Amino acid sequence: MNENREKHIKIAIPTNDGKSVFTKMLGMAEKMYIYEVVGKKFRLIEKRNNPYENTMQHLKTLDVYGLIKDCEIVISNMIGKKGIKRLEKRGIKLFFKKGKIKKALLEVIEGEFAKE
Numbered sequence: 001m002n003e004n005r006e007k008h009i010k011i012a013i014p015t016n017d018g019k020s021v022f023t024k025m026l027g028m029a030e031k032m033y034i035y036e037v038v039g040k041k042f043r044l045i046e047k048r049n050n051p052y053e054n055t056m057q058h059l060k061t062l063d064v065y066g067l068i069k070d071c072e073i074v075i076s077n078m079i080g081k082k083g084i085k086r087l088e089k090r091g092i093k094l095f096f097k098k099g100k101i102k103k104a105l106l107e108v109i110e111g112e113f114a115k116e
Contacts, residue, residue, distance in 0.1 A: 011035045011042070011108070012068040013075045013101055014050070021097055021104050026076045026083065027052050027064040034071060035105060042105050061086045068092075073112075075104050 014022035014029030022029035030053050034046040052063050061083035068074060073093045087094060097104035 007038075009037045009073065010045075010071040011037060011073040011075060011105065012071040013104070014077075015101060018047075018101075020100055021075060021077050023077050023098070026074070026079045027060045029053065032068055033101065034068070037105075037109055040109055042109065059086075065090060065092075073108065075101075075108055 011034070013033045013035065014026050014031070015033050016022055016030045018031070018033065027050070029050055032048040032050055033044055034048060035042045036045045048067055050064065050067060052060055052067075055063075057063065061080070065087060069090070071092065073095065074087065075095045075097050077096065077098050079087065079094065079096075084094060095104075095108045097107065
């Protein structure tokens, strides 16, 4: 097996404008932008509509999880306490960031790869 092969990871980011991390709760965002990260570079690979944007059902986080379960990381401004536990229990790493998506991605990537 090639040990020099770079790891590919997917990061989900809630957004309404495509430029900034959504300022409210994760499940209320219009879209989930999915980024692929290879090494310290990232690229947008998919824009997923969130059909739960305007709903308030019990266990909503699990419905939203169904949209992003192929992602290893979620960068969000806000997630409810129970939602945090539900996502972490399913193996998703959570980062809480505000502002521009690009800046948030760079901060998370730099922090994660500094550990390796």
